[in-house]
Amino acid sequence: MRTNHRGRRILSLWFSAPFRSMSGVRAGQLQAAALIAALLAGCTGSAHASKDAQLPDWVMQASTNTPLKAEWHDARAIYLLEDTLLTVAPDGKAVERYRAVVKILRPQGRNFAMPFAAFSKDEKLESFHVWSIGQDGHHYAMKDSEYVEVGADESGILYNDERVKTASPPGADPGGIVAWESTTQLPSWDSEGEWSFQNEVPTLHSAFEIDLPAGWHQYAVWFRHDRVQPAEVAPNHFRWEQNNIDGIDLSDVPLAPKWRALAARMSVHFAADPVPEGDALWAKIGDWYYQLAAPRSEGGSDIATEARTVAGDGDFMARLAKVADFMQQQIRYVGIEIGIGNLQPHAAEDVFQKRYGDCKDKATLMIAMLDAVGIRATWVAVDTARGFVDPGTPSIAGNHMIMAIEIPKGYENPRLEAVVTAKTGRRYLIFDPTNPYVPVGQLPVYLQGGYGLLAAGADSQVIPLPVLKPDTDTIDRKANFELAPDGTLKGDITVLRYGALSDRMRGSLAMDSDKEQRELVERLLQHDFSTFTLGTEKVAHVRELDQPLEMDYSITAPLYAKGAGNLLLVRPRVVGSDADGLDDKPRKVPISFEGVGTWRDDFDVKIPAGYAVDDVPDPVSVDVGFATYHSQVKAEAGTLHYKREYVLKKLELEPGEYGTLRKLESAITTDENSDAVLKKQ
């Protein structure tokens, strides 16, 4: 054992904290754990799996050769069967039995044949079994001693009691089949079963059953799939089935939405009383969460005192901004989640004392602090995968908690941009206190355009999260250069970043030392210059969220202009790129941009004495509805002026718009690479 203890986590992905993860952990998420498991299994020299074991009938049946859809020919693996049975006892406790049979088709398919079952303090794993069939037909049954347990290891989460039992089954090669079965008790508070029947690879057959006590009720909601009626296979025992489900593989898809925002699923709600539908179900879930969290926001006098000190005496926005700044700057992101702590925040008092907490803790403390200064606020459950939370699919599922701050009637302030109006008529400012780099009033881009569950007691509802105007998120690049006859370019560049889109750059720069900031600029410049020397370099307002993030630097780039006979070729678009790398494959999934915004360049290049501008690129002007792009190069008084503006107005496009987007990108790319020609006089 190593006795050195220098390893520790780095909290950079603060937004990855789970609010409530989907009940079915996907295979891809387990690759790191699987790797450890495989390593350990190798180390322990597993020797217990019995050969030619008797395999359960359901494994044998699923493994029977069935013709596969022709378009699945290049799949890495295939789920031959996924089968979930949720049995609910009269006391409301539920047990989930999950079965999977996976056939490996290609070497990379091994990743999908990694048996696993997640469990925790409140989700007891009752049983776990693994079987496999080698490509040579040998049957194996693994033994308990061959399984490995791996603890949750999520970035930013200091402690989570969730673990995974997994195994490295024999025979897991192309042509081989791996099957597993787990039985898990659902947490006592859980009244929702989830059927994630679409995987990254195709699924031949998937089924979900719920067995309810007499008199109980169920209501199923569907995401990205038409409603399917279940068969009542026994009294109050319902069964849904799906066959030939295509996989969703986004591994090489540019500008793809998040996988979990695309994969079809069904959530089934169950209860002793009739389950409400639609908005009423959202309200019920929101109220349940509100009752769970609200007591945690009751702050003590120390919180109130601090809140009043921090907030001062300004108006609503001034007080709010100061409390928000306190939360963003003073409360560190640390997740400690045990049992229902995956959902329920820690007490505001604890968070305040320790000065750390996860997303729901931060929201809770801020609610308490705002309450002390006369501002009402509440929780909004969201998911950072835009589109995952869907108005038509009421569910507690999500991975992040933010907040809604009630705006006083009639109050207006230009800083209030991320505003929604609830059915009650109340106006709320939506704010993410976990993100330290997006100012209150705005919303991080990964949340814009999604939906959230406003937990407001009986007034709970699903709300759309606003998309901010394109001119809110802006990058302005301005530069003045001077070109020497030998092609050397010298000049000063200023880049100003406004709005929520600047958060990642702010976050990176805030963490960087001066040296690392310089290296970051050098890496960025490497995209534009083969040879260059970075001169001065300065970054300003990284943490001042009410100011644009400013980067100023100077460069010298020898041989920037290329000689060609008596010509000098100069690229007027000297730095920065607005183009996205696209492919030429048929587009099947929507196109998802990081955020809407406006990008502007304004560059002057003074040409060397003795040269005249002989030729400049044509101007470009494109308007495709969802975006506009205008660019022009002018030669005036010995100077090349390059000016362009790119405005992206929509966050998401339909797959059918990919062709238009490609044309736009082609225009941008061509413009970015175009040269002006200087001729020696």
Place this chain on the structure above:
Amino acid sequence: MEFSQIVPMVRPAVFCSLRRFFFFTSLALIAAIPAFAAPTWTQPTPQELAMTVDPAAPDAPAVYLFREEIVDDNLHFHRVYARIKILTEKGKEQFSDIEIPYEGGMSDIRAVEGRTIHADGTIVPFTGKPYSKELVKSGDVRWMAKVFSMPDVQVGSIVEYRYELQYDDNWYMPPHFYIQQSVFVHNAHYHFVPLDLARTMKILTGKDAFGRDTVANRLLYYPELPPGVKVRAGMDGYDLLVDDIPPIASEEFSPPLDSYAYQLIFYYSEAISGQDYWKEEGKAWSKEVDRFANPSDKIRQAVAGILAPVDTDDQKLRKIYAAVMTVENTRFTRERSASENTAEELRVKTAADIWEQKRGSDDEIAWLFISMARAAGFRAYAAATTERNKSLLNGGWLDWSQLEDEIAIVNVGGKDMYFDPGQRYCEFGKLHWMHTQLAAIRQTDNGTAEIITPAAVYQDNQTLRTADLALSADGALKGTVRISMGGAEALRWRQQVLSSDEQQAKKDFDAMLQARVPDGVVVKTTHFVGLTDYSSALMVVADVSGSLGTQTGKRVFLPATFFEARAQPLFAAGKRENPVDLHYPYVAQDKVDLTLAPGLTIESLPAAASVPMPPLALYKAAYSNASSTCHEERLIALGATLFKSSDYPQLRDFFQKAGTQDQQQLVLQRSAPETSTPAAQGKSE
């Protein structure tokens, strides 16, 4: 830290520690464990509180003001005490959460205490409870971590904490002190009280790398320390005091820096000396090789079936090597569990088993080759070495398990030839680059010897890229690319296909190529030629389509280099702390023919260019045209792989100049004004 020399990649001296020793004896004297007396905290100085930037480490996110580790193998504890000044947000994120790994069951973390001191002197004590987190549990082994978060840490705070790892009475854990941390260390103290073997009359038993029982009777240590720093050995144990220790810099293309980091490794051993250790362990290793690679009757029969009586030595070896290359190498597929082998009625005891089952690990296959070579009458030997991308043999640390890979040496006509049969599809008579220029231990006729494995030369790694392209008047491009690779690059792609499949490799090759060719150009790999034929170059054929070039009113501009049009120079950073390891020398040649459509005429070609970096590297580019075809020739050769950090500016300059040359443009004139080029494609009507 700087290398004392550039080649070979080896640490001085040599030699397996028994990292943990199980104690068993009826004579044991169980030492009573005194209560863990709570020490006092350190009062911060006004300078420490006020510090916002550390002049000793101006870019540091945090610094260790003090770090102390005290280990007592008689009392079975390992105490850690740390005082860390937080200087930036990054430092806050890095040092506020503490995770202490330990092995459950036989050890525990206790006496966790800590406090945060703000810049104004306010003290916030850690009053929470550390959480016990299960990392991995497999069978009886349970890896755990104690985790806790320091309270109210701010930039400017001093984080101060301590804890004790307590391990069971029957375990002994001599420490591996890592002197270099992730941030600058002002002062550190390391102290080790070893088990007093003589006084306690304990017997420490363990197993060596070959499963042999060992009995440790002395303490050894390996110091890799800053110049002038010495370990003090006294009656109370061993002490080490260090000041001003820089962090390990993380930079791309660095050698395996953990092998060079300052460290102090203690271990119990039965070795009398390093020489003695390596000799004895080498003997055991060699015996195991000989047992496994014994040319049994089955092996002899197999070899007889492969060779013809008229074969020359070279032909014999090539045939044996080719036969060995057909064996499934589980390093690139999947290691089978014992149960699978049992199910298939397979056993792995000798080379003959590997040959029969046609499957084995990389080392087993290397030994199979040796066995077959011996059966053919060659003097064939094994050599054990490290992997240069991961670690270097640390000569002063007596731990055979550092040597993780096996290669083969065959004497042909009085000359030793090196082979890498464990690296499937490695060329005959060559080593994978990660096995070149490394310290190794080889078998000899009389025992074992230390050697340095051969370095590759640039001719071993040749790439020829050709493109035959045609540009139409509207800017559309059509053509074919053929890339022929030998050596390291060919091996990389061949092995990638083994680990995944050809379909995936095509995809990956497309992505690699696509990132380098000009914007607008689309490449599609159609097929590989020679994927399994390591004796010939690997050829990749790709179709080219899309568009090429940009235009102004009068002219069309084309990138003068096709294969590197969008490639970025290798190094961006202006400064470098670590040496550079570019893995292998190579020569890459490009030959591109571009036929222009009627109406396009060449106005200007870039001038020929040469960027020399004698005697280590050379870049050349030349352009010509004949009738309507432009011809580009480009060559880049790298003759060395390891560079001192002081050579970095020259190296960076070379790649930047080459990169700049790759950005040259070809200027065409158009005689047909109506034609549209890609620039027009996106324009609105």
